[in-house]
Amino acid sequence: MQSSERLNLTFAALADPTRRAILARLATGEATVTELAVPFEMSQPAISKHLKVLERAGLISMDVDAQRRPRRLETKGLKEAVDWIERYREIFEQNYQRLDALLGELQAKPSRRKRTHK
Amino acid sequence: MQSSERLNLTFAALADPTRRAILARLATGEATVTELAVPFEMSQPAISKHLKVLERAGLISMDVDAQRRPRRLETKGLKEAVDWIERYREIFEQNYQRLDALLGELQAKPSRRKRTHK
């Protein structure tokens, strides 16, 4: 898979609060589908779908234990997302400092340029 | 807005490759809508939509310069996403080490538990 494609899957997976909650739960240790479903007002198939999304993104993996299918966290998928976001974080922060400087300048010597921040 | 809601918007915004490319472009400095649209085989309204998504997520902001609407990066939205992901990164990595240990143990003393990694 392309790096860009994996980033799509990872960020999309993280965009859902149910899935983030599942990851938070799995951070405390592995859990079965039934266990994961308990906190949510949602059917079991819905949870299974979320788990499939997380698995495709490489954020979790599955064990086989009799009729149980416990899930656990996986670092693979997250690594790349972290890398991407970290890479831009610096630039974002540099940019922020530049903006601060600019705003200071504008306050000292106002022009017709307006800033919308809605 | 709730923190969770902002995370939804931010991660969803980052999940699209066009939007990540726009952020990458803006990391080199502010740019107008027309300039941002050039690299993409996509209509201008489509780019405007993407910009609106990025703005709602707090990842960019807008200036007003005559009929131009240059965009620039904004740190606000990203900060929280970074925080979230960083917080879990540690746990993810701890978990990975625990997994390593477990796998070592399984190799030494195999059980009926299988691992699927598809």
Added chain:
DNA sequence: GCCGTACATTACCTTTAGGTTATGTATCTG
């Protein structure tokens, strides 16, 4: 003042996401 530029906005379409209920399939248990 009129035209071109640089957008935003609207109406619309198609695909995908997230949920449901119903059902299928292993596997343990009495």
Added chain:
DNA sequence: CAGATACATAACCTAAAGGTAATGTACGGC
């Protein structure tokens, strides 16, 4: 071996995402 348990899978629905073409609007330049 007959449930019960723990899931996955299928069929379906609705809403939202991502795209389009057409149009509206504000501004600068000739």
